[in-house]
Amino acid sequence: MTETLPHQARADLPPQWNPAEVEGELYERWVERGYFTADASSDKPPYTIVIPPPNVTGTLHMGHALDHTLMDSLTRRRRMQGYEVLWLPGMDHAGIATQNVVERELAKEGRSRHDLGREAFVERVWDWKAEYGGRILGQMRRLGDGVDWSRERFTMDEGLSRAVQTIFKRLFDDGLIYRAERIINWCPRCRTALSDIEVEHSEDEGELVSIRYGDGENAIVVATTRAETMLGDTAVAVHPDDERYRHLVGTEVELPLTGRRIPVVADAHVDPEFGTGAVKVTPAHDPNDFEIGQRHDLPSLTVMDERGNITVHGPFEGLDRFEARPAIVAALRQQGRIVAEKRPYVHSVGHCSRCDTVVEPRLSMQWWVKVEPLAKAAGDAVRDGRTTIHPPELAKRYFDWVDDMHDWCISRQLWWGHRIPVWYGPDGEVVCVGPDEQPPTGEGWRQDPDVLDTWFSSGLWPFSTLGWPDRTEDLARFYPTSVLVTGYDILFFWVARMMLFGLYAMDGRQPFDNVFLHGLIRDAQGKKMSKSRGNVIDPLDWLDRYGADALRFTLARGANPGSDMALAEEWAAGSRNFCTKLWNASRFAMMNGATVERAVPERDRLTDADRWILDRLDATVGEVDALFEGFQFAKLCDALYHFTWDEFCDWYLELAKVQIAEGGERAEATRAVLGRVLDVLLRLLHPVIPFVTEVLWTALTGGESLVVAEWPARAGAPADADAERRVIGAQKLITEIRRFRSDQGLKPGQRVAARLVGLAEAEQGGHEAAVRSLARLDAPADGFTASASLEVGLPGGTVVVELDLSGAVDVVAERKRLAKDLAAAEKELAGCEAKLGNPKFTDKAPADVVAKIRDRRDAAAADIDRLRARLAALPEG
RNA sequence: GGGCGCAUAGCUCAGCGGGAGAGCACUCGCCUUACAAGCGAGGGGUCGCAGGUUCGAACCCUGCUGCGCCCA
Numbered sequence A: 001m002t003e004t005l006p007h008q009a010r011a012d013l014p015p016q017w018n019p020a021e022v023e024g025e026l027y028e029r030w031v032e033r034g035y036f037t038a039d040a041s042s043d044k045p046p047y048t049i050v051i052p053p054p055n056v057t058g059t060l061h062m063g064h065a066l067d068h069t070l071m072d073s074l075t076r077r078r079r080m081q082g083y084e085v086l087w088l089p090g091m092d093h094a095g096i097a098t099q100n101v102v103e104r105e106l107a108k109e110g111r112s113r114h115d116l117g118r119e120a121f122v123e124r125v126w127d128w129k130a131e132y133g134g135r136i137l138g139q140m141r142r143l144g145d146g147v148d149w150s151r152e153r154f155t156m157d158e159g160l161s162r163a164v165q166t167i168f169k170r171l172f173d174d175g176l177i178y179r180a181e182r183i184i185n186w187c188p189r190c191r192t193a194l195s196d197i198e199v200e201h202s203e204d205e206g207e208l209v210s211i212r213y214g215d216g217e218n219a220i221v222v223a224t225t226r227a228e229t230m231l232g233d234t235a236v237a238v239h240p241d242d243e244r245y246r247h248l249v250g251t252e253v254e255l256p257l258t259g260r261r262i263p264v265v266a267d268a269h270v271d272p273e274f275g276t277g278a279v280k281v282t283p284a285h286d287p288n289d290f291e292i293g294q295r296h297d298l299p300s301l302t303v304m305d306e307r308g309n310i311t312v313h314g315p316f317e318g319l320d321r322f323e324a325r326p327a328i329v330a331a332l333r334q335q336g337r338i339v340a341e342k343r344p345y346v347h348s349v350g351h352c353s354r355c356d357t358v359v360e361p362r363l364s365m366q367w368w369v370k371v372e373p374l375a376k377a378a379g380d381a382v383r384d385g386r387t388t389i390h391p392p393e394l395a396k397r398y399f400d401w402v403d404d405m406h407d408w409c410i411s412r413q414l415w416w417g418h419r420i421p422v423w424y425g426p427d428g429e430v431v432c433v434g435p436d437e438q439p440p441t442g443e444g445w446r447q448d449p450d451v452l453d454t455w456f457s458s459g460l461w462p463f464s465t466l467g468w469p470d471r472t473e474d475l476a477r478f479y480p481t482s483v484l485v486t487g488y489d490i491l492f493f494w495v496a497r498m499m500l501f502g503l504y505a506m507d508g509r510q511p512f513d514n515v516f517l518h519g520l521i522r523d524a525q526g527k528k529m530s531k532s533r534g535n536v537i538d539p540l541d542w543l544d545r546y547g548a549d550a551l552r553f554t555l556a557r558g559a560n561p562g563s564d565m566a567l568a569e570e571w572a573a574g575s576r577n578f579c580t581k582l583w584n585a586s587r588f589a590m591m592n593g594a595t596v597e598r599a600v601p602e603r604d605r606l607t608d609a610d611r612w613i614l615d616r617l618d619a620t621v622g623e624v625d626a627l628f629e630g631f632q633f634a635k636l637c638d639a640l641y642h643f644t645w646d647e648f649c650d651w652y653l654e655l656a657k658v659q660i661a662e663g664g665e666r667a668e669a670t671r672a673v674l675g676r677v678l679d680v681l682l683r684l685l686h687p688v689i690p691f692v693t694e695v696l697w698t699a700l701t702g703g704e705s706l707v708v709a710e711w712p713a714r715a716g717a718p719a720d721a722d723a724e725r726r727v728i729g730a731q732k733l734i735t736e737i738r739r740f741r742s743d744q745g746l747k748p749g750q751r752v753a754a755r756l757v758g759l760a761e762a763e764q765g766g767h768e769a770a771v772r773s774l775a776r777l778d779a780p781a782d783g784f785t786a787s788a789s790l791e792v793g794l795p796g797g798t799v800v801v802e803l804d805l806s807g808a809v810d811v812v813a814e815r816k817r818l819a820k821d822l823a824a825a826e827k828e829l830a831g832c833e834a835k836l837g838n839p840k841f842t843d844k845a846p847a848d849v850v851a852k853i854r855d856r857r858d859a860a861a862a863d864i865d866r867l868r869a870r871l872a873a874l875p876e877g
Numbered sequence B: 001g002g003g004c005g006c007a008u009a010g011c012u013c014a015g016c017g018g019g020a021g022a023g024c025a026c027u028c029g030c031c032u033u034a035c036a037a038g039c040g041a042g043g044g045g046u047c048g049c050a051g052g053u054u055c056g057a058a059c060c061c062u063g064c065u066g067c068g069c070c071c072a
Helices: A019-032 A062-080 A095-108 A118-132 A135-143 A158-173 A227-232 A287-296 A321-334 A372-383 A393-402 A454-458 A473-478 A488-505 A539-546 A548-558 A569-591 A608-629 A633-662 A664-685 A690-701 A721-743 A765-774 A811-836 A839-844 A847-873
Strands: A046-050 A084-088 A177-187 A192-194 A199-213 A220-224 A235-238 A252-254 A261-266 A278-281 A338-352 A360-369 A388-390 A422-424 A430-432 A481-487 A512-518 A752-757 A788-794 A797-804
Touching: A019 A135, A019 A548, A019 A690, A046 A062, A046 A473, A062 A084, A062 A135, A062 A481, A062 A512, A062 A539, A062 A548, A062 A608, A084 A473, A095 A118, A135 A539, A135 A548, A158 A177, A158 A430, A158 A454, A158 A488, A177 A287, A192 A360, A199 A227, A199 A321, A220 A227, A220 A235, A220 A278, A227 A321, A235 A287, A261 A287, A278 A287, A321 A338, A372 A393, A372 A488, A388 A393, A393 A488, A454 A488, A481 A488, A488 A512, A539 A548, A539 A569, A548 A569, A548 A633, A548 A690, A569 A633, A569 A664, A569 A690, A608 A633, A608 A664, A608 A721, A608 A765, A633 A664, A633 A765, A664 A690, A721 A765, A721 A788, A721 A797, A721 A811, A752 A765, A788 A847, A811 A839, A811 A847
Parallel strands: A046 A084, A235 A261, A388 A512, A481 A512
Antiparallel strands: A046 A481, A177 A192, A177 A360, A199 A220, A199 A338, A235 A278, A252 A261, A422 A430, A752 A797, A788 A797
């Protein structure tokens, strides 16, 4: 701890911790001093995290706050440990979301993007970004995010765009990007294709309508939830083994309303158990039907346009698909073709993850990534341990997905994004253009109008942000990144895609060594937060009211691996209280001369309490270290909370008061111990609650900043088990006296004369002053008359506490307390004896377990004897 | 339909073979010279149900019920 200068701890801290007043200024100072700026040329070991880039249109929500708190804690600790830390911030351009925002803005002016034209529209989006985009970046500062602002990146920036074009070209040349006509997920509102994972399925109420196709003995009934698509039917399919329909296979039926004749085909993929066992086949509007169509060489008939309006058949032409549905059912009913209707019929329906519009499967020409070889490599990187997923249970989910990944549709019919670098020539030429190449010019050449999926560019994030495809110093230094931190819901978006591209672009080197997946934020009842539920908690609100440290501590403390966390106002208040407690305790210690200026004396000059708290501190250092390494944020916060509040504040500070009152060398030694404990404790807490610890620590030590202070190492000295046992004994003695006092209705502040008998035998000879202070007992003076007493069994002996209550003793309360203790002891004795009386137990159980039960039995028996004697001696209540 | 996970104190969750725990909430007493955003003491749980394994099960196994999530 070389940065600690001789310093007289400041005792003039304000009486209250007021985060709002200091957080902003502290943060800006950290940034100005360059603490968060990574130095690629340093010889320290690197530690890198790239932020999962938030959406440029977004603002900070609790999920970000959690994610960022964890990343900030990890990087702050590593920085203190002497790593060259790079935590790289930035945003993605969020193609659909951003385009939606700007189009909505235009709509208010009564214009569409088509009125502006492509170029002007894109310019308009840039303008929007400059003015409104990236509000989240400012909010990150309020959280305290120690990111390297000098390396901030945006997916649409020049460098990252170059990376996109480079990898597109490379994949194209390797045959891993191709163009094909298939059924894709189409959002009729966004009017673009979506990838599979941008579709969210929900159980919705619809209708199941059974329609009779054909007539007479050739009639066949099909069931559908999407009657409107029947206009595009080009076959009816049945299972080849289905006896009911065997005679119809190969024949044709008339498709109602249209008069078209369509074949009945046999296909093994038809489920004979579903509905009537016969299904309509609409190859242009259903992925399964498309497959059937391919197998049977059926035509595909598109009957809807890109807005979801019907494009065929007079009376229905121009109708929206949801208007067309009842209209077509009505028309069929009029012809007597509706055999059955089930309504509501609950079934799974896909929705656009951006705007919630029901997705329309649509046949169209799109660009695809052939994922198989890439996904294989992504799976292998985890299988062979180059990348570790935490918690490990989630690795299975990763494998399941990666090992069965479908080709990825990457083209989007949008204007905002990276335009596909492919040019089509007048004679059907297709040319993919690399970043340093000139696109073909001349009559008839045109560029593909589509842009790439945003995930295509953010999949490059772990290396494009470091300068790839150039061989930059940053890339050499900071890749692979150390850990990716994100919610498990993003596993397929982030982790999988970054793995695919990282391994491909970086010659098999994984984009991250670790993936840490945290849970999702929920409300106090464990329900998902959503605007419609109205249970959203705004982190900025808590930031205002409780401070950044309280928000961070709440989130970190709730972060149990693999499980979601419930949040409620009281949690934040509790964290705020913790910060206040730390503040008050530190201030008190400093007012009493806590110092880091003087070395802590040798063990033999220290009291039991000193040794105990130093040992506990050392154990806590080890615990916190191990928990940090395992991403066990909730547990490490609990360990720190417990040490701070229950051990340091509730016990050591109280014991220190006694030692300081003693004066002289004892007081000086105590001040040194207080200084040491506080110094180390503040360092341990700093990654999670950086603000309050910074103020306290600089006041205590005069050091420059905790941000760049050294992380504590374990002292490693063997713990003093004797001191610990004696301190625990003193705690029990004090608690028992307090309990007696409470039962007897004595006010906490009321001092009572008492005689303590048997302290030495019970190893408490050195603790009399402490016991008297903490239990508020005065020394017996002249005329002392013991009117009540209690006994406390401790290792080594029993302490008898005789008190002069100078008034009536509440015998009823006393009897009640003793009876309760007796009942507990009797239960304990019975339990132990039952075990020991069972020869199978004494034979088979390990010797140490048997010995422990014997000890417990003996202790219980002794307690029972003592308690019975006291009860008998008690006057009648 | 396939897969995964969870059921422990009023609430949110730890514990995962040998004495049922924490935070918050609750009760009682306190402005005891760091802290009422606090201090001291206390109450509260057949650990979802039914079987099984074991000397011993909240913990391991099987089944059931209820809830949640992912994928199709």
